[in-house]
Amino acid sequence: MASSLVPETRPLHIHHLKAACSNCSVLELCLPIGLSGPEVERLDTLIVQRFKVKKGTALYRTGDPLLSLYAVRIGSFKTSMLSVDGREQVTGFHIPGEMLGLDAISGDEHACNAFALEDSEVCPIHFAQLEKLAQSLPSLQHNLNRLLSREIVRDHSMLMLMGNMNSDERLAAFLLNLSQRLSIRGYSPRDFVLKMRREEIGSYLGLRLETICRGIAHLRDQGLVEIAGREVKILDMEGLKQLVAGCQRPQH
Amino acid sequence: MASSLVPETRPLHIHHLKAACSNCSVLELCLPIGLSGPEVERLDTLIVQRFKVKKGTALYRTGDPLLSLYAVRIGSFKTSMLSVDGREQVTGFHIPGEMLGLDAISGDEHACNAFALEDSEVCPIHFAQLEKLAQSLPSLQHNLNRLLSREIVRDHSMLMLMGNMNSDERLAAFLLNLSQRLSIRGYSPRDFVLKMRREEIGSYLGLRLETICRGIAHLRDQGLVEIAGREVKILDMEGLKQLVAGCQRPQH
């Protein structure tokens, strides 16, 4: 298995996204279960109504009751927890084809906040109905289990990053991870736009925003990337990978 | 919901553990689903044969195929990931009544190592059979979902700890968390024994072992705890809680 910083590759390419005009194809992106015919129709019934979320607004907040999970269709989100004294910890960024809300299953209420980083669109998946449907579709249930477990693996790799990597390594790992996830979804792995602020990257990586700026400067000085504002161009993918190679989980 | 550093209280007390002479009562501790009669018997069939794991030996290792999840019956475990260049990141400690192996579901192979911190005993739960059984027992499936989701919430709180807390706060949070989990299982929340070394606590909290020692000294100087070697006595539970109050997720 690939390191969590380099998510496991699945056979999904741009034509899948391009074809995503129905609700269900996004669902299949998140819960790729290989259904057919009438089963697809049953899956479709889970989706109440896909809807838009404006930049900066909350899709849900800590404590909201769990009604639906959400598949990101268009745009991007950050999830974050707020401490009593007001510090924010960003726990993840989510791009199209990824699922939001898994941490709510535990207590029937959302355990974090989800904010749109840009004008976005999601497919809500009514959770109680999903569980009900999963009863009669074993492969759907299995994929839900895997989805939850994958999130755990991802979080463990973040703990490894927080525990063992220095600031430049964290930043490189972040960029590589994002690049790979975008690539899986059919976007360019070398040229992309950061939808979040430096401060949010910093919170996610356990660093201050100034440290992110300096890290960017370091990577630029080494000729690994070209970053102007939020526009990223990766010049030396192998160089970036070498930077984080030692501090990651062995591949396979 | 309680902060992950203070796990949610469930109605489980020492008499549950004391009565744990069958395999199944440990399972019910992990997957408390309120089954009865013939359903319990079906659950029993999942358990191949409970077995002992000697101190210092591996229950499983990264890359091992997923055969079973494991419920800790007696003793304790650490789970850890090893980076390419040999650094260890401890991702969790596990006491009786807790489940091991959830991160393996994602890729059908274990994504971390699990080592016994003392002579221990586990109940293996054959995963393929568990999934099969869960199909016909919705409440079992629901509880598996919750178990997975709870692990995600726990990991997010660890990320918050790594991102926002200083060394003394992390140590206090660690002690409080352990205290609470032991309490739920029927052990004393004020007096307990650390089964792991300082170095392992450090790895878990993203600190060096010397920093753990100094943190212990600080907490002792403030009259909050008495720690001699691995024997812990919590003197001022409220004081400890105040120390971490500001940097945690709001309760409820």
Added chain:
DNA sequence: CCCCCCTGTTGATTTACATCAACCACACGT
């Protein structure tokens, strides 16, 4: 159009923790 706020960048200084090092207690094996 201009102003102001938000975001990002870079420099100077401080600091919390890591690192290096010495030492102690204890358990275990001979």
Added chain:
DNA sequence: ACGTGTGGTTGATGTAAATCAACAGGGGGG
């Protein structure tokens, strides 16, 4: 009994990142 190894504690010093601070660019609203 002794030597040896492992785990734990404490002190001195180094350093990576936080903090404090100044400033620049750009976009939106009046």
